[in-house]
Amino acid sequence: xxxxxxxxxxxxxxxxxxxxxxxxxxxxxxxxxxxxxxxxxxxxxxxxxxxxxxxxxxxxxxxxxxxxxxxxxxxxxxxxxxxxxxxxxxxxxxxxxxxxxxxxxxxxxxxxxxxxxxxxxxxxxxxxxxxxxxxxxxxxxxxxxxxxxxxxxxxxxxxxxxxxxxxxxxxxxxxxxxxxxxxxxxxxxxxxxxxxxxxxxxxxxxxxxxxxxxxxxxxxxxxxxxxxxxxxxxxxxxxxxxxxxx
Amino acid sequence: xxxxxxxxxxxxxxxxxxxxxxxxxxxxxxxxxxxxxxxxxxxxxxxxxxxxxxxxxxxxxxxxxxxxxxxxxxxxxxxxxxxxxxxxxxxxxxxxxxxxxxxxxxxxxxxxxxxxxxxxxxxxxxxxxxxxxxxxxxxxxxxxxxxxxxxxxxxxxxxxxxxxxxxxxxxxxxxxxxxxxxxxxxxxxxxxxxxxxxxxxxxxxxxxxxxxxxxxxxxxxxxxxxxxxxxxxxxxxxxxxxxxxxxxxxxxxxxxxxxxxxxxxxxxxxxxxxxxxxxxxxxxxxxxxxxxxxxxxxxxxxxxxxxxxxxxxxxxxxxxxxxxxxxxxxxxxxxxxxxxxxxxxxxxxxxxxxxxxxxxxxxxxxxxxxxxxxxxxxxxxxxxxxxxxxxxxxxxxxxxxxxxxxxxxxxxxxxxxxxxxx
Numbered sequence: 001x002x003x004x005x006x007x008x009x010x011x012x013x014x015x016x017x018x019x020x021x022x023x024x025x026x027x028x029x030x031x032x033x034x035x036x037x038x039x040x041x042x043x044x045x046x047x048x049x050x051x052x053x054x055x056x057x058x059x060x061x062x063x064x065x066x067x068x069x070x071x072x073x074x075x076x077x078x079x080x081x082x083x084x085x086x087x088x089x090x091x092x093x094x095x096x097x098x099x100x101x102x103x104x105x106x107x108x109x110x111x112x113x114x115x116x117x118x119x120x121x122x123x124x125x126x127x128x129x130x131x132x133x134x135x136x137x138x139x140x141x142x143x144x145x146x147x148x149x150x151x152x153x154x155x156x157x158x159x160x161x162x163x164x165x166x167x168x169x170x171x172x173x174x175x176x177x178x179x180x181x182x183x184x185x186x187x188x189x190x191x192x193x194x195x196x197x198x199x200x201x202x203x204x205x206x207x208x209x210x211x212x213x214x215x216x217x218x219x220x221x222x223x224x225x226x227x228x229x230x231x232x233x234x235x236x237x238x239x240x241x242x243x244x245x246x
Numbered sequence: 247x248x249x250x251x252x253x254x255x256x257x258x259x260x261x262x263x264x265x266x267x268x269x270x271x272x273x274x275x276x277x278x279x280x281x282x283x284x285x286x287x288x289x290x291x292x293x294x295x296x297x298x299x300x301x302x303x304x305x306x307x308x309x310x311x312x313x314x315x316x317x318x319x320x321x322x323x324x325x326x327x328x329x330x331x332x333x334x335x336x337x338x339x340x341x342x343x344x345x346x347x348x349x350x351x352x353x354x355x356x357x358x359x360x361x362x363x364x365x366x367x368x369x370x371x372x373x374x375x376x377x378x379x380x381x382x383x384x385x386x387x388x389x390x391x392x393x394x395x396x397x398x399x400x401x402x403x404x405x406x407x408x409x410x411x412x413x414x415x416x417x418x419x420x421x422x423x424x425x426x427x428x429x430x431x432x433x434x435x436x437x438x439x440x441x442x443x444x445x446x447x448x449x450x451x452x453x454x455x456x457x458x459x460x461x462x463x464x465x466x467x468x469x470x471x472x473x474x475x476x477x478x479x480x481x482x483x484x485x486x487x488x489x490x491x492x493x494x495x496x497x498x499x500x501x502x503x504x505x506x507x508x509x510x511x512x513x514x515x516x517x518x519x520x521x522x523x524x525x526x527x528x529x530x531x532x533x534x535x536x537x538x539x540x541x542x543x544x545x546x547x548x549x550x551x552x553x554x555x556x557x558x559x560x561x562x563x564x565x566x567x568x569x570x571x572x573x574x575x576x577x578x579x580x581x582x583x584x585x586x587x588x589x590x591x592x593x594x595x596x597x598x599x600x601x602x603x604x605x606x607x608x609x610x611x612x613x614x615x616x617x618x619x620x621x622x623x624x625x626x627x628x629x630x631x632x633x634x635x636x637x638x639x640x641x642x643x644x645x646x647x648x649x650x651x652x653x654x655x656x657x658x659x660x661x662x663x664x665x666x667x668x
Contacts, residue, residue: 051518075517076518076522076523080520093508093512094511096504096507096508104519110521110522112502112522112526115501116502118502119500120501160519164520
């Protein structure tokens with residue numbers, strides 16, 4: 001299987017503290033992967049590196065068929081190349097309506113002049129309505145997203161992520177603050193998305209990870225501690241030590 | 247999901263622009279009625295109730311409304327607190343002022359040399375003009391920047407191109423380095439101060455602290471009384487404001503405006519959506535600089551004089567104050583703020599406001615107006631962040647919901663969460 005994202009030998013340190021230490025990570029075209037690890041394991045820094053927010057001190061981050069380096073690209077270029085990211089806490093544009101938020105995210109030419117002349121076609125509007133329906137916000141399309149509940153904002157952000165139609169989704173704790181029913185729906189959406197694209201889910205909640213039923217990468221102190229099925233990693237002695245012992 | 251068009255009135259393309267934005271139509275009607283009313287009451291074309299000097303004040307106010315509109319686009323909508331837009335306004339004034347001064351002096355010099363026994367050579371005429379214009383700073387030669395001053399089309403092009411290029415270069419350097427927030431404000435302020443100090447020098451080529459004067463006289467139109475000229479400029483200013491308003495409304499409506507407001511509220515998140523934040527900021531910064539320059543080019547012929555003090559940093563701060571008092575993030579708010587505060591300022595500083603005798607101390611408004619303005623600014627910021635425009639919301643009952651935490655925008659600080667930065 002060809003890999004979509006290939007991170008190799010990446011290290012980054014902040015003021016002498018090694019947040020990521022010689023990390024190597026690969027994910028294929030249509031694959032679901034859970035990344036777990038204790039606090040400070042470097043999960044968020046890993047996402048920052050892939051999305052261009054943080055530049056690593058060394059190592060390579062290669063993308064797509066042409067093995068393009070993401071390290072020389074800006075955040076917006078990386079996003080346009082097909083990397084979508086959902087933040088830990090929902091970050092939607094609170095002053096704008098749900099429809100506007102989704103319309104911003106929908107995959108279109110993003111240059112200022114193209115956007116200036118943008119008029120939503122029927123297809124765009126249907127796409128937005130369809131997404132809103134999927135995330136249960138169809139009735140709230142014209143509401144300001146700042147008025148939504150925490151859980152609804154999480155949904156909206158997932159909807160925006162899907163609207164971007166990325167090839168790789170980086171999802172940081174998607175189920176935080178959700179009810180069990182909502183979690184189940186989230187799982188369904190992510191599993192569905194992983195059929196056509198790569199999905200990386202960072203999560204603390206082992207139960208949620210188990211339900212995703214995918215390969216798991218355990219990070220610890222900035223590098224990969226173990227990798228494999230959930231049963232494999234949870235029975236790994238070093239993982240047990242990191243999570244339980246000390 | 248059958249009738250999606252009704253779900254997105256904002257994006258529906260079937261309906262005409264004014265139907266989607268009724269406030270634009272209301273504004274244009276108000277502006278047209280105002281212009282018509284002033285014309286009827288003017289000395290030049292009407293019954294002469296409004297003096298020509300007040301016509302000029304009104305015309306200048308329309309120009310200030312236009313530059314406030316530009317400020318609202320860049321600050322209220324995009325969140326870039328530029329404290330340098332009055333510099334672009336001033337550059338526009340200088341650019342048109344150079345032609346006005348040159349062309350008028352040329353006519354005078356040609357007339358005076360016509361009496362000479364030999365017809366004057368072009369060189370003699372040029373020297374004569376230079377001596378007339380630069381005698382006051384002890385020079386008698388044209389500096390290089392006056393190379394195009396003889397040509398109205400070229401100076402009109404300069405009104406647009408010089409501020410546009412300056413904004414483009416400055417913005418590119420600043421936004422590329424991701425200078426934001428208060429640091430960007432300081433940087434724009436520094437640019438303004440540097441420009442102002444440079445122009446104060448006699449060898450800047452623009453007559454130092456004397457500035458350019460006599461701009462109210464249109465070359466070759468000496469026969470036309472100021473009563474008439476003032477009305478021409480009022481109409482031109484009103485037309486520019488109307489066009490500027492429609493342009494601004496078009497810019498902030500739809501998806502482009504959505505991106506701008508998103509940048510204002512959380513620019514890091516906008517980057518992760520794939521938008522080049524720098525390109526958008528550069529676009530809006532440059533376009534608003536050009537709008538400001540056009541406003542300046544219409545303002546100074548009505549003011550009659552421009553000097554470097556007009557470009558001083560305080561002018562740009564006033565601009566921000568007008569927009570804040572009028573209401574950021576709404577176009578009519580900027581217009582209301584600029585008109586209200588600048589007319590009030592004219593009234594107070596013009597000596598028309600009655601002094602208040604407190605017995606031990608007499609409040610003279612000429613001195614105390616600035617303090618009153620400062621206090622109003624603080625009060626608006628603290629108690630009515632939506633400004634005067636917010637009153638209209640109350641009328642429409644279109645208030646944002648009561649909720650804990652701060653108001654939703656337009657301040658970055660007003661947002662409760664800033665996840666993308668963490």
